[in-house]
Amino acid sequence: MPSIVEYDRVLARMTGQGMRCLYHNSGAFGLQPGVEAHYAGWIGPEDSTIRPEARRRARQVPAPHEATLASLTTRAWLEMLAGPAWVMPKSHWAHDLDLGGKAWMSAALQNADIDPMRLATLNNAAAIEFMPHEAERFTRFVQTLLEKLLGSDFAVVFPVHPIVCTLHHHKQIWWVTGDASLLARIDGLLTT
DSSP, X not given: OOEEEOHHHHHHHHHHXXXXXXXXXXXXXXXXXXXXXXXEEEESSOOTTSOHHHHTTEEEXXXXXXXXXXXXXXXXXXXXXXXXXXXXXXXXXXXXXXXXXXXXXXXXXXXTTOOGGGTTTOXXXXXXXXXXXXXXXXXXXXXXXXXXXXXXXXXXXXXXEEEEEEEETTTXXXXXXXXXXXXXXHHGGGXX
């Protein structure tokens, strides 16, 4: 069963990997200043809002978009990012269980065997930790987020690897890391 990782531990682990928190108490992590960012995007439906410089790094996945993106994210985790996967809002739980996803987020958490009441009052981005043997549950949760997110984004981080995966509300996955070879291997999943 997935567990909840307290935000203090998330923050310590991510900063220990050389990442920095971009917004107070959030799950929005990025690279430290001066570290060259390598990024790639996997997008579902065509999206005219993607900036031209980012568009050059994005590749479209086949429909059904949400299922394909969730499956590819799980493959990247299991094949290249050994260890647990942490899923968290890029804002905080109190927002996403109220304004961000009031109509559906509680049910999505319950379907992942997480008690939403343990997160509902948190003004931080404590992580939901999935272990590799919970890959099916992880895939379903990621797919639900991609299907339902309207204005919020979520992050998937891997506490053993310095990479951030953003689940974007436009049915997109964006990867960022300072490790160009890791990113190339992950992005290569679209050709295998």
